[in-house]
Structure formats: C-alpha cells, structure tokens
Amino acid sequence: xxxxxxxxxxxxxxxxxxxxxxxxxxxxxxxxxxxxxxxxxxxxxxxxxxxxxxxxxxxxxxxxxxxxxxxxxxxxxxxxxxxxxxxxxxxxxxxxxxxxxxxxxxxxxx
Amino acid sequence: xxxxxxxxxxxxxxxxxxxxxxxxxxxxxxxxxxxxxxxxxxxxxxxxxxxxxxxxxxxxxxxxxxxxxxxxxxxxxxxxxxxxxxxxxxxxxxxxxxxxxxxxxxxxxxxxxx
Numbered sequence: 001x002x003x004x005x006x007x008x009x010x011x012x013x014x015x016x017x018x019x020x021x022x023x024x025x026x027x028x029x030x031x032x033x034x035x036x037x038x039x040x041x042x043x044x045x046x047x048x049x050x051x052x053x054x055x056x057x058x059x060x061x062x063x064x065x066x067x068x069x070x071x072x073x074x075x076x077x078x079x080x081x082x083x084x085x086x087x088x089x090x091x092x093x094x095x096x097x098x099x100x101x102x103x104x105x106x107x108x109x110x
Numbered sequence: 111x112x113x114x115x116x117x118x119x120x121x122x123x124x125x126x127x128x129x130x131x132x133x134x135x136x137x138x139x140x141x142x143x144x145x146x147x148x149x150x151x152x153x154x155x156x157x158x159x160x161x162x163x164x165x166x167x168x169x170x171x172x173x174x175x176x177x178x179x180x181x182x183x184x185x186x187x188x189x190x191x192x193x194x195x196x197x198x199x200x201x202x203x204x205x206x207x208x209x210x211x212x213x214x215x216x217x218x219x220x221x222x223x224x
Binding site: 032034041042043044045046049091093094095096097098099100101102 | 114141143145152153154155158160166169201203205208209210211212213214215216217218
C-alpha cells in the first residue's frame with residue numbers, strides 16, 4: 001500500500017473547524033483514501049473514505065485534491081470529544097488489512 | 111446492535127505463561143481481523159479471518175501465536191508461551207460483506223507480560 005504523510009500533531013479551539021492534511025503522492029488509481037480515529041483508551045473508529053470526489057457524512061467531510069496526491073479531513077466544529085489520533089490510510093480493496101501510520105494527534109482546547 | 115467486544119480488557123501474566131484473548135465480532139460479520147500495538151509502535155495487522163478460514167496471517171509474529179475462529183463466530187488469540195515483547199494492546203475488528211470498507215474495532219485487550 002502507498003505511504004501517507006501526516007503532521008504529528010495539531011491543535012484546535014473548540015467549536016472551530018479543523019483541517020487535517022494528508023499527503024499521499026504515490027497513490028495509485030485504485031487506492032481509496034480512508035480516515036480512522038482513535039480516542040483515548042478506545043479502539044480505532046472509522047470516520048470516512050473516498051476515491052476521487054469529496055465526501056460528506058455525519059462525522060466529517062473529506063476533500064480530495066484533483067490529482068489525488070493529498071486529501072484533507074474536515075471537522076466542521078471541533079468538540080472536546082474529537083480529541084484523538086487521526087489516521088489517513090490508503091487501501092486498494094475492501095476487506096483488506098489496514099496499514100496504520102503514526103497519525104496526527106489532535107488536541108482540542110476549550 | 112452490539113459492537114465488537116473483547117475479553118478480557120486487561121491481562122497481566124508472567125513470562126512463559128499462556129494467555130487467551132477473545133473477540134466477539136458484530137453479529138453477521140464474516141470478516142474478522144486481529145491487530146496489535148506494542149509499546150511505542152504503530153498498530154500492526156496480525157491476521158484476517160473470512161468466516162472460519164484464515165484469509166491472511168502474514169502479520170503473525172511467530173508460532174507462539176495461534177488464532178482460531180471455530181464456527182465462524184467468535185475468535186480467540188492464544189499466546190503460548192508469552193514473552194515480554196508481547197506486551198501491548200490487541201485489537202479485534204470486524205466487517206460485513208465482501209468489499210466492505212468500514213472495519214469496526216473493539217476496545218482492545220491490554221496485555222502486560224512481566
């Protein structure tokens with residue numbers, strides 16, 4: 001699977017939008033972009049995934065660059081409960097093992 | 111609908127002992143995965159079941175680890191004998207149909223080998 005690069009940490013104020021970047025310059029045409037997050041003392045949690053078009057769900061939005069070499073996870077209004085490690089993961093097929101990197105640790109300040 | 115459950119939540123054993131971890135996936139999920147995070151490292155894949163069959167066990171570290179999924183429902187991961195470097199958090203995840211992109215994780219079992 002292609003490699004992703006994320007900042008080690010980011011900080012946000014509560015109730016403000018958060019843009020979490022991910023670079024994946026070696027992405028292949030069949031790689032889907034997945035985001036998971038891990039809250040403290042919990043297992044990873046699926047957030048969103050996409051292939052080419054931007055995606056929205058109840059948790060977040062995923063903006064994918066036109067060349068697909070980068071993407072951004074958008075939390076529209078950060079809450080204290082959004083403090084977690086966010087992982088950007090590429091995967092070609094469904095039902096394949098996830099390859100976790102170090103992710104981005106998001107801190108939310110009240 | 112109940113989520114993925116794991117038992118125990120925490121296990122402390124001595125080096126050389128045996129420990130069995132259990133995972134109950136979401137009902138109806140054919141795919142079951144084991145992952146682990148050892149101290150200071152990233153979460154790593156261990157193996158993948160499709161129903162009762164091992165689809166991919168390329169991540170199993172050595173033959174001290176044995177995973178089973180009899181009947182295609184719950185799964186167990188046995189470590190025998192446990193070594194100090196086995197300490198970490200073991201996660202189980204499940205997903206539904208072929209091609210599903212969402213994996214649902216359990217809370218993990220924290221294993222401490224002393």
